[in-house]
Amino acid sequence: MSFFHRRNENQSNARIHNGAQLITVMHPKSPISEQFRTLRTNINFMAIDHPIKTLALTSANASEGKSTVTDNLAIVWAQTGQKVLLVDADLRRSTLHRTFNLDNREGLTTILTSRAHTIDLNTIIQPSGIDNLSLLPSGPTPPNPAELLSSQRMKDFLKAARERYDMVIVDVPPMLVVTDTQVISRDLDAVVLVVKQGQTQKLGAKRAVELLKMAHANLLGYVMNDVVSDGSAGYGYGYGYGNDGDDE
Structure with a gap:
């Protein structure tokens, strides 16, 4: 199944809203932005023997910061x-x-629900306004997300994206809320779990790790989000890697 017709080099000057979330754009030299670059470097080190071109970030539950971490990691990768x-x-x-x-009238769901054999993704993938970073929004909310993400159509899309891009970073749902991430994680090169200091419960994190292992996902470790350290203003990101999920 063919998805891409031609290469689109057009860059956009699209304005970024909610800039406070995109600290790697607004304050690229800040200590927090440097932590995202360190996270990128650590993931690269873990990919020496097994190249990582498709990476998902998830969390145990909602509102633990996975989308903010995902977006900023994608930005520093593009940089x-x-x-x-x-x-x-x-x-x-x-x-x-x-x-x-x-x-968001078209997006990933447009691709996954289309009956066309060939789709020109240049009409669906959108520029970000950031060099080297392209965006694919979710599209309209479907009635059957898990079925779409586990479909052959999704596998074909990931294969096509791997061929066109150096890195594909995917924001997926929380592990303990729905089954969507379990069904897609086996088709990705790696998964990172985002945990939020003071919010993510230890049992929740351990269960998320168990579910990923059951899905035979390549779990690299975890990222500690919203870390408060001495001298900080109560906002920030930490990073870390572990294999057992025992630490919050």
Whole structure:
């Protein structure tokens, strides 16, 4: 199944809304932005033996910061000069179109529900206004997200995206809310779990890890979000990696 017809090099001056979430754009030299670059570097180190071209970030429950971490990680990846596609696969609670002020009338669900053999993704994938970063919003909310994400159509899309982009970063739903992430994680090269300091419960994080292991996902570890450290203003990001999910 063919998705891409031609390469689109057109860059957009699209204005980014909710800029406070995109600290890697607004304050690229800040300590928090540097932590996102460190996270990117750590993931690259873990990909030496097994290249990672499709990466998802998830969380145990909603409102733990996974979309903010996902968006900023995609930005710092694009800042290295690599071609990055950021995909909103949280089909039930999408945020990408609001963060980047996108038209969400077409998106991932348009691709997955189309009966056409060939789709020109240049008409659906949108520029971000950031060099090397392209965006695919979720599109209209479907009645069957899990079925769409586990479909052959989704596998074909990921294959096509891997061929066109250096990195495909996917924002997926929380693990304990719906089954969507379990069904797609097995088709991705790696998954990172986002946990929020002071909010994510230890049992919730452990259960999320169990579900990912059951799905045979390549779980790299976790990112600690919203870390408060000495001298901070109570806002920030930490990073870390672990294999057992025992730490919050």
